[in-house]
Amino acid sequence: MPRPDDAVVAGAAPRYHSGMHPGYPPPPPGYGYPPGYGYPPPGPIKPSAPRTLGTLSMVFGGLVSATSLIGLLAGKSFGTMMNTNRISRAAFERYLAEIHSASMVMSALMLALSLALVYIGTGQRGYQRWAVRASIWWAIAALVYLVVQLIVQLVVMLPAIDHLMADIGNRQFRDTIGTIMKVSIFSSVVFYAPYPIILLTTFRKSATVDAMDQPALPTAEVLRS
DSSP states (O other): OOOBOSOOOTTSOOOBOTTTSTTOOOOOTTTTSOTTOSOOOOOOOOOSHHHHHHHHHHHHHHHHHHHHHHHHHHTHHHHHTSOOTTSOHHHHHHHHHHHHHHHHHHHHHHHHHHHHHHHHHHHHHTTBTHHHHHHHHHHHHHHHHHHHHHHHIIIIIHHHHHHHHHTOOOHHHHHHHHHHHHHHHHHHHHHHSHHHHHHHHHTTSHHHHHHOOBOOOGGGGGGGO
16 A cells, blocks of 8 residues: 655645555545544635625615604705795795605604614624514515605695696796606605615525524514514
8 A cells, every 4th residue: 555755744745655556546635644634625605695785774774764864853944945036935835834744754664664774784794594584574664665655756745746836937947847856756766666676586585595594683583473
């Protein structure tokens, strides 16, 4: 049998006397080393999507939470700070009164969803098992919110805009500002819709679910039931 040289340098592969047994096959890998020598085989690599989405959830949720909180605290005073030189003050205040209740309710719901997203983002970044179900339920709730928001825009916001535009004498200005306001209220739905869809599709993948193998946080037990 072939054997290692008498002097084997630590960390170097052993050399064999091929001349002693010509025609013999080379020794198997690791021959001459003690058991467990060398590096263990690499394990499976976790997908980076949960960590990336966790970071985005915390940043995105934090920004939306801040804007929603400002809207709630400012209320009607935020609208009165706008330049209304071409719109009568009475007409603009009537517009703010018509949309105030709906705007406050939608801002409060948006704030709650945003704060929840920040918390879920911490679980996503930490590959916590509870974050899988929480992400899916949050995505569903966010899509339902956007549908409700679209209904509110059609039932409350658009009629209020039409009432406001009726008091503007300059037709060109009326058409321009009316179009801008109508496009802006629908663009928010288009802007917010992709992220819950991304969360819903990502955290339904088996590879992502298998990667979320960390123990649940004590404060997140309610999300596991």
